[in-house]
Amino acid sequence: MIRFENVGLRYGMGPEILRDISFQIPPSSFQFLSGPSGAGKTTLLRLLFMSLKPTRGLIQMFGKDRSRITPRDLPLLRRRIGIVFQDFRLLDHMTTYENVALPLRVRGREESSYRSDVSELLKWVGLGERMHVLPPVLSGGEKQRAAIARALIEQPEILLADEPTGNVDPPLARRLLRLFIELNRLGTAVVIATHDLGLMEQVDARRMILSNGRLDIYD
Numbered sequence: 001m002i003r004f005e006n007v008g009l010r011y012g013m014g015p016e017i018l019r020d021i022s023f024q025i026p027p028s029s030f031q032f033l034s035g036p037s038g039a040g041k042t043t044l045l046r047l048l049f050m051s052l053k054p055t056r057g058l059i060q061m062f063g064k065d066r067s068r069i070t071p072r073d074l075p076l077l078r079r080r081i082g083i084v085f086q087d088f089r090l091l092d093h094m095t096t097y098e099n100v101a102l103p104l105r106v107r108g109r110e111e112s113s114y115r116s117d118v119s120e121l122l123k124w125v126g127l128g129e130r131m132h133v134l135p136p137v138l139s140g141g142e143k144q145r146a147a148i149a150r151a152l153i154e155q156p157e158i159l160l161a162d163e164p165t166g167n168v169d170p171p172l173a174r175r176l177l178r179l180f181i182e183l184n185r186l187g188t189a190v191v192i193a194t195h196d197l198g199l200m201e202q203v204d205a206r207r208m209i210l211s212n213g214r215l216d217i218y219d
């Protein structure tokens with residue numbers, strides 16, 4: 001589904017943040033992406049989301065060569081990727097329901113065609129009672145779950161999550177992890193960037209560890 005070969009990345013004239021990174025993400029796989037602060041986890045997620053281009057190496061996304069993907073191709077390809085950013089990026093003037101429905105509305109879908117899907121998904125992440133409130137009223141964990149629901153509404157083939165348990169207490173972190181595992185069982189590939197060792201110990205999953213620009217993989 002996704003293949004990186006000898007990928008390198010530097011910002012501007014700075015040092016290479018990622019060096020000779022090679023890995024594949026198979027469909028329906030589950031992996032943690034870890035490493036010390038500043039190791040390049042967010043940078044690698046941005047390469048996977050195609051919001052950055054590598055400075056060298058080969059990336060294939062869904063069988064397409066990244067260097068041949070134009071800005072016009074991006075919206076369609078990105079629909080196959082769900083992403084949860086570290087800072088959630090919810091729109092404060094829209095309700096939780098409207099935030100989650102937004103990707104579908106932007107595509108011109110009629111509300112009647114997706115209303116029940118959005119409600120079901122919000123119930124699945126445990127926000128059934130909170131769907132009509134504005135994000136500023138939500139707790140950190142609720143915002144996190146709203147951002148996850150928004151990333152999932154288009155049924156992506158892969159979910160990328162940047163420190164999804166960064167701002168939540170351990171019971172909620174376990175609950176979010178169960179949600180990701182359940183999603184993965186339903187067939188979605190999952191990449192969770194985290195430096196929470198406790199979280200990683202709870203699942204027997206592939207670990208991709210970044211340090212000093214290099215990537216080690218433990219299957």
Ligand SMILES: Nc1ncnc2c1ncn2[C@@H]1O[C@H](COP(=O)(O)OP(=O)(O)OP(=O)(O)O)[C@@H](O)[C@H]1O
Pocket residue numbers: 011014017035036037038039040041042043044195
């Ligand atoms: N837009 C940018 N321009 C220049 N340097 C950047 C940019 N974004 C990130 N960096 C640098 O790249 C390195 C990797 O950053 P990145 O955010 O990918 O690390 P991270 O592993 O996600 O860190 P954390 O765990 O602290 O979130 C850091 O040294 C950072 O300062």
